[in-house]
Amino acid sequence: MKLTRSRTRLLVQVAIAAFVFSMVLARYADQYGIPVTSGWPDLHGLCPIGMVESIGAVVTGEGFVETERTNTWILLGALLSAALLGAVFCGWICPLGAVQDWVGRLGRRVFGKRFNRVPEKADRRLSWLRYAVLALVLVQSIRFIGLVASTFNPSRALLHVWFAGAFPGGIAVLSLTLAGSLLVSRPWCRWLCPFGAVQGALGKLSPLTIRRNAAQCPSCGRCSRACPMGVNVHEPASVRDSRCTRCTECLDACPFAGVLAFSASPPRQERAVRVPATESRRPAARVATVRSATALAAAAVVLLFLPVTIARAAGAYRPAGTSTAATITPDGIGPTMTLREVADGFGLSTEELLERLEMDHGFDPDTRIFDIEDDERYEHITVAYLRAVMSEAP
Secondary structure, eight states, X not given: OOOOHHHHHHHHHHHHHHHHHHHHXXXXXXXXXXXXXXXXXXXXXXXXXXXXXXXXXXXXXXXXXXXXXXXXXXXXXXHHHHHHHOSHIIXXXXXXXXXXXXXXXXXXXXXXXXXXXXXXXXXXXXXXXXXXXXXXXXXXXXXXXXXXXXXXXXXXXXHHGGGTOSOHHHHHHHHHHHHHHTTSSOHHHHHTOHHHHHHHXXXXXXXXXXXXXTTTOOOXXXXXXXXXXXXXXXXXXXXXXXXXXXXXXXXXXXXXXXXXXXXXSOOOOOOOXXXXXXXXXXXXXXXXXXXXHHHHHHHHHHHHHHHHHHHHHTTOOBOTTSOSOSOOOGGGOOTTOBHHHHHHHTTOOHHHHHHHTTOOTTSOTTOBHHHHTTSGGGTTOOHHHHHHHXXXXX
């Protein structure tokens, strides 16, 4: 098998997806009596919509994400990687993006040349929807109204549907996204993802991007046709399109050596040479291709988890599922806290807290407060209600 950047990226996506799914298993393990060591990153912090909600929490300084949570540290890592490398989180790490890629591979086989053919004007206009979704999620997180975005979050649905923990709205959006991926490459990332909009905006400032040797480029357009996001690669000297995910598919598609490069400086102005098929299969060419793709993937992963690593070493890191403090006050109850964390904070057992709230003793104590109201029986269980109940308690 000819190793390309695309196949290297596929291996990285599979590895990241397996890691994230292991986090899901860890979250639900205690329900089946399976002990799991603490220290796993918070799933909310690896979710594109969850990251935007984290931005809202950082703006307000309170609420959905406490600063010592992994949510905030991973958000910083994702922003750091975008500022330095571009939207590599979207192209190499995001599980929802990877699943869309995999479904798109099937769509390409079924529909052939008709796959991913979207009129350029319509494509660009639809891409502005990402900013509308971004504004909506930011407003609902900053203003502290219900987490509407979570109920329609396809990333959350993808991770939780296996354990009956997904919302119907999220499952519906996920189903539409996967169905659309059979016709268009990455429809969610391309037109709707709010964190993709953030990453794309920062990516415009990144020194590392796809650069073209304009003097030697024959403008054959193969790179643009290979781009899954519909970005025009074969005309500008450097790609500054906010939709570019640094997937490097265009580099694999270019038949000329020295025309395209992922770098911080323009390619050398040398004569472009068509690369024979036999040349690209040589061991040296394979090694060079894999080495460059692996370096990009390694840099993306390191930058993403670097703030978490530093925070943990400095003692400023609190993994998911740990108690917020030995004692908390009613005003300290936040919407992202679980019932178990509230019980621990007040020195109660989960059974005692559920009884105080007049809830079924079989209710999952690891449910976050903002998720409780999705159960029709407990629509009244809000942060304000919990604070009132705990204030009245002896």
